[in-house]
Structures are given as C-alpha cells and as structure tokens.
Amino acid sequence: MATKNSSTFSVLGSDLAIKGDIQASADLHIDGSVEGDIACASLVQGETSTITGAVKAESARFAGTVDGSITARELVILKTAKITGDVFYDALTIEQGAQVEGRFAHRDARKTGAVPTQPAKTEIPVAN
Template sequence: MASKNSSTFSVLGSDLAIKGDIKASADLHIDGSVEGDIACTSLVQGETSKVTGAVEAETARLAGTVDGSITARELVILKTARITGDVFYDALTIEQGAQVEGRFAHRNPKKTAAAAPKGDAKPELQLAN
C-alpha cells in the first residue's frame, strides 16, 4: 500500500477514545471519541463519533457530534450531525435535519489582500436535501 504520493489517510476506529490534541498533516477519518482539539487537512467524521474540542481543517465532512468551534474552508454538515459551537467557513453545505447550536460566520482568510475586490468574497450557503 506504499505510495509515492505524500497524501496519507489515518483512521480512528469506533473503539478508540482519545484524550489530547490531534495534529495531522494527513486526511483523518474519526469514528471514535476525541477530547481535545483537532487540526488536519481533511476531516471525515462518522455518525458514531464525538469530538469535544475545536476542529480546524481545510475540508470537513461532519456526521457525528461536535462540542466546540469548527473552522474549515469547505464544510459539509450531514443530517446526523449535532454541533454545539461556532462555525467559521468559506463554503458551507448543511443537510436538512442537521442540528447546530452556535453562530455561523463566513471567514475571510485574506483580510490583508487589498487587491481582491470586495464583491468576490460572498458567503456561499447551500442547503442539501
């Protein structure tokens, strides 16, 4: 399974419970529970997963429970997700039935980029069926 591609994928199974922060330069799939902050490139959270802490990822697909803030460039919140905390995003998709208790804020990662016209940074919100 060795690949010359620098991208790797890590899986935390449903039988794992981790206390502590997770920092990964890889894609991460979590089915277990995590008490701590998570920082990774891409996060996929299973329905049975529970995260208590902040989540920061380029892309995140959440289906379980998150108790903490979420920051992602592309965020998908599935109908089984239960989120308590503020959500910061560039692009957001929420399935009907998802529960979120917190504030949504479109983030602007290039606040100092004066060359970008203000009209180009419109928040994108998609509602999925």
C-alpha cells in the same frame, strides 16, 4: 511500489477514545471519541463519533456530535450531525435535519472581526 505522492489516510476506529490534541498532515477519519483540539488537512467524522474541542481543517465532513468551534475552508454538515459551537467556513453545505447551535460566520468576516453578535440556534427539520 509506494510513491512519494501517495496520500495518507488515518482512521480512528469506533473503539478508540482519545484525550489530547490531534495534529495530522494527512486526512483523518474519526469514528471514536476525541476530547481535545483537532487540526488536519481533511476530516471525516462518522455518525457515532463525538468530538469535544476545536476543529481546524481545510475540508471537513461531520456526521456525529461536536462540542466546540469549527473552522474549515470547505464544510459539510450531514443530517445526523449535532454541533454546539461557532462555525467558520468559506463554503458551507448543511443537509436537512442537521442540528447546529452556535454562530455561523464566513472566514473573511472572522478576519475583520465582524462575527455575528446574536447566537443562532439552527435546527433543520426532516421532511417525511
């Protein structure tokens, strides 16, 4: 028996390649490739996934490749992630080994227009 409060979760498998924007009110898990902008409540990206376009989500967890800007309230960048683009966040966690080339800015700074002027190339080495 389904209830109205049950949350919806959409999965784009590793065999899927999508060209076009995605807008979802549900949580989204992407293992395939997306060429377009993504807007959703919560996003989880698999290690083999590639996203080319802007991402906007309340919470996001990246493990694959992203080429585009990211805006999220709660953002987690895992050690396997490779991100090229500006990152706007409220809360940020970056695992050791993640690679990000772009600018980081707290979302409050973005609202006031105070975005860092120098791009930062961040590569966090993995300790063996």
